[in-house]
Each structure stands twice: as structure tokens, then as C-alpha cells.
Amino acid sequence: MGFMGVYLLLSLAGAGAGMYFLLKEIFPDQSPMWSISQYFIYWILIELLLRYFMQKLPVMDIKPFLTTPVKKSTIAHYILGRSAASIYNVLTLFFIVPFAIVLLFNGYPAVNVLLWIVGVMAIVMCINYVNLLVNKNDKVLIGIGSILVLGYVLDYFGVFSVKEFFAPVFHALYAYPITVLIPIALAALIYYVNFKYLRDKIYLDAKLQSKSVEANTSDLAWTKRFGEMGSFLQLDLKMIWRNKRTKSQVYISLLMVFYGLVFYTQDMYSSMMPMKAFVGIFMTGIFLSNFGQFIPAWDSSYYSMMMSQNIPMRKYLESKVSLITVSVVFMFLLTLPYVYFGWDALAINFGCALYNLGVNIPIILYFGSFNKKRIELDQSPFGNMQGASATQFLVMLPVMVVPIIIFSIFYYIFNLEVAVGVLSVLGIIGFAMKNYLIDLITEQYKKKKYGMIAGFKEKAS
């Protein structure tokens, strides 16, 4: 968490500082302040959307407080106050403060700029508390999403300029400092509504309890065809489908198929073959790296059972291999349409898929044995760094970078055919040695077993 967090904050601050110059570049004839005001309404809507997915509601454990002599209104204030300190609110601060500093250096009046920051933070608080009120309501989500799309469409086709309509509204926050009172008053009002609502709900059986979903049973009988491995495969599929975090990994992987469009459609990259190798490795291996790097931590909450049950370690690993193999093949099939951009795209993707199958699968499984961090499957799906550690970033190096280097070397010395051929041959060699490699990995997992069991038992704070 630490590493990624610092990285994120730094990039936000950098983006904030650079935003002034960027806006100046894109809209040279208007003040960056006006430009940012134009997009303010979109930012609010997008932030509401993102928070819907990412921000955890403060469903804190109120149980211990209920029997202590603490007033319910105090508890309500505490819950709400805690959410004000949420990391998502701080993120905005990291963006706008550098932006404001650049404004000051460019001769914008200090009072206006400072009060503008206050105003923006008040709006952030409004967003924060509106999000609590929304309380993960799907209908509201669809509503916000539609407004966002509708606004953009109106803007895009020039029917009605949403940007121009709202620009003066938000620009006023800067131009007339006194208007800062409006978002503050609004934030206070929404806070009060939340407070009233919460205070009456502080009972164990009321709103604060998380709800349980009705189970839908499926026996996935077709997995039986895989013999002994079938039952593990079935277990993995159920795990992926019934837990938020794994499910979102699948969605993310599927979306990443479009990543190729970014590169294939731009002339800048059309001559850069190594870039295409990167895209190929990335698209066919996205599930491999996203899911594979946390094996066996996905099973962490019941790992001691898996280790004492009648499960040979090898069978367990083999079933993971087949699952990832299927994903690589599937992702490759999804990238087939890129043949539209030329046969070399298809050839590169094919070579990359083979390399992923033969070389990267054993590598990622091997590094999996270093996993010692527990993953709670049912916790917030997006932006969850649980189970991640520096190892994960190190693993990505051999998995992503090495094939690109190999490809580049052979591409620049010889040609595309040789480069693709080398990747494919490496993949096929790895595939041929599969049994031997899995044996090695099995030994490694057996050696690390006790450490994993102990590590997975420790609940993350």
C-alpha cells in the first residue's frame, strides 16, 4: 500500500502543478481558471461515480459503542466525522493545492485563490456526504451515469453547451470570494441530513448492518470432464464469480482487450514494434498477471484446510495452471480482430500468447510461493491493495519486461519473423517442460507451506 499510495499522491500533485500549463496549451485564449470551471461539473459527476465503486461506507463496528454511556448523536457525529477524513477527500487536496500554487506564481490574487481552495474542499465534502446518502443505491448510480453521458453528448453535438452553462457558476467561486459560503452551507446542510438519518438508525439490526446475498447454487457439471482437477477448477470458478474482488479482476482483464486500440490506431506507434510486443504480452497475459500473482493468496482464508485435506499439492497447482491457460487462450481469441491492423499484429500476439503460456505461467506460479499476505475476498473490489507487496512489483519485471527485451533484440538484429519465432519457440519449450517445471514449483510450495499458513492467518489491519 505504502509504495503505491505515495506514487499516486505524487502523480496527483504533479498533475495538479502541470494542469495550469496544460490548460494554457489547449485553450490558449482563455484563463486556465475558466477552463477548469468549464469541466468542474463533469469532475463532480465522475467523482460521484468513482466513489460509488471505491469508497467504503463507514459501516463501522458500532456494537461496542451501543452499550457504553456514549450518546447516539455523538456516535453519529463520529461516524460522519471519520468519513470526512477519508483518503478520497485528501486526494483532491493533493491535486488542487499544487494547481493553486502555480496560479499564485502566475499573479492570481491570493485571497481569491485561497478561498477558491476552501470552496472546492466544501464541494468535496458535499460529494462525500451525498455519497453516504446514496448508500450504494444502484438506481442513483444509473441516474448519475446517464446525466454524465447525456451532458457529454449534448456538449459534443453542440445541442446545448453544458460546459458553458456551468462555467460561470463555478468560476464565481474564484471571481467572487464571498460565494464560498454557498458550498459551505450546502455541505453543512447535507451533513445535517446525514446526521438526522444516522442518529435514528443506530441499532444493530438497522441500516448499518451489511446484508447477505441469497446463494445461487450451480454444480458446473461440465468441469467433471477435467477429471480430478475438475473439482478445483469448479472451486476456482465459484470463487471468481462469487467474490467482488476476483470478479472485478475478470472485468478489468476483459476491458484491457481494448488497450491495443490505443497503440494500433496511433501512427506514432505503428512503426514501434517493441511497443506492439508489449501490448501483445499485456493483453494476452492480463488475467495471468492480475489473478496469477496472488495465487495462492486467493485461497488464504481457508488455506489450512486445503493443506490438511486430501489434496496433493501438485493437483492443486495443476488446476491453477489450467485455469490461467484457458484465460490466455481466451484473451488471445479476443485479440484476433486486431488482424484488421495488419498480419504482424496477429503474429506478434500469437507469439506473445505462446510465450505467456509456456514461460510466464510457471514464473508467476513460482513467485506465488512467496505470497504470505492474506486476502479477504469479500472486501472492496476496486483499488484494493490487500495482499500486495513489493514482491508483486518485482514479479512484473520478468513477466512483462523480459519478453519485450528478447523480442526487441531479435527484431533489431534480424527481423519481425525471427523475433516472433523466438518468443514462440521459448513458449513451446516451456510448454514441453511443463511437467518438470510444475514438479519444481510443487517442491517450492511444500517448502514454503508453513510460512504461508502462518502468514495467511494474520488478518490485515
Place this chain on the structure above:
Amino acid sequence: MITIENLSKIYGSQQVLNIESLNIPTGQSFGLVGNNGAGKTTLFSLLLDLIQPSTGHIINNDVQVNTSEDWKPFTSSFIDETFLIGYLTPEEYFYFIGDLRGQNKADVDALLAQYQDFFHGEILGQKKYLRDLSKGNQKKAGIVASFIGNPKVVILDEPFANLDPTTQIRLKQIIKELAAKEDVTVLVSSHDLIHVTEVCERIVVLNKGEVVKDIETSAETLKELEVFFGAESALPVTE
């Protein structure tokens, strides 16, 4: 069936278990009692090769537990809720365990039918995932799952805790029946002296990691245990 020799577990400078030798013959119902921190769960975890012994070893039916995996087919256990897979329904969980132990659906169904009473209609057909069941019901599912596949050694850690009175009585019956089978060795740990003396032929008391009592259960056993643990609490604080 189970032979323990020179077994010890040391964390840092603290010795949490030290058993010179302990022999559990086939078919015995073996009870383990002791206060918190006495080393009961440590012993069971060592039996299941979940932790590594600092010295010594355990031999389970001629298989040395920490060097071979061959004890797994005939040994089953329920230690705590980490033995359950939260995102499965109880049925799916039973079938999965059945799969691992070479039992088909019909075999598992036949076994489950015997435990209808024990489940009390709260486990099967509930359309709930295991993670959404109450602690007691989770325990019921875990205990019954450990009976799947005709295991020769059954290890249950604190099976009576969290169960309601009716279920506790039924569980005692079940364990007794299991123990009555000549080839099944049952290992149970408990804080409840009455239950454990009722279901076990032999009781071993652990204290600070060491075996302090090894008794064949008789009419006086309960009294003896109560005196032992009573004396622990009545011990005057002298320095």
C-alpha cells in the same frame, strides 16, 4: 495408530508444547483438556502438519506426518472456521470435500441423511453461503464435513463450543457412535469437562505444553479433573 515422540514446539524462547511420548491406539476416543494456552491447538496443528515441530515427530499409521503427505487420505479434521470455504453453500462444500475424498454425490447425500437431526433444518437447502451462516451452524457444517469419506482418524478442536444445548447432546451421541467403530480413532479437545468425560475413553490433561495427567475414563474421572482444575484456580498467590 498415532505415536508421538519427543515432540516440542518452541516460539522464540517460549516452549508451548513438549511431549516426550504419547501413544494413541487404533479405535480409541481420545480427549484433550487444558486451560487456554495449554497447547491443545498446537498439538492438533502439528498432527495436521500445519506447523513444523521444533523437535521430534508424529507418526500417524506408519506415516511420519511432517515428511510425507500419505496421512491425508485417512485423516480428517475440523479445527476452526478457517476450514470452511465461505463462498460455497454447505451442500457445495460437502460435495467438494466428498470429491477430495473419493466420494460421489450419492455417497455424500447418504451420509448427510444420517445427520438430518443434527442439522436441525438449518444447514441444507438454506440458499445461504457458509460465510452468512451463524457461528454455530458453520460449526455443524464443518464437523459433519469431517466425517465424509470414512476417515480413520478424526480430529475435532473444541467441537462443543458455540453449539446450542440440543446440538451439544446430539453431537455427543454422534461422537460416541463414531468412537464405537473399532477402526476409527477420534481426537477431541474441549473446555467442557462433563462432555469430554462422557464421550472419551481416555483423557489427557495438558498444562503449559506438558502432559500432566493421562487417565482412563471412569466414574471418578470427572471428579478428579474438577479437583485438578479447581486446585489450579484456588492456588494461593505466593511469591
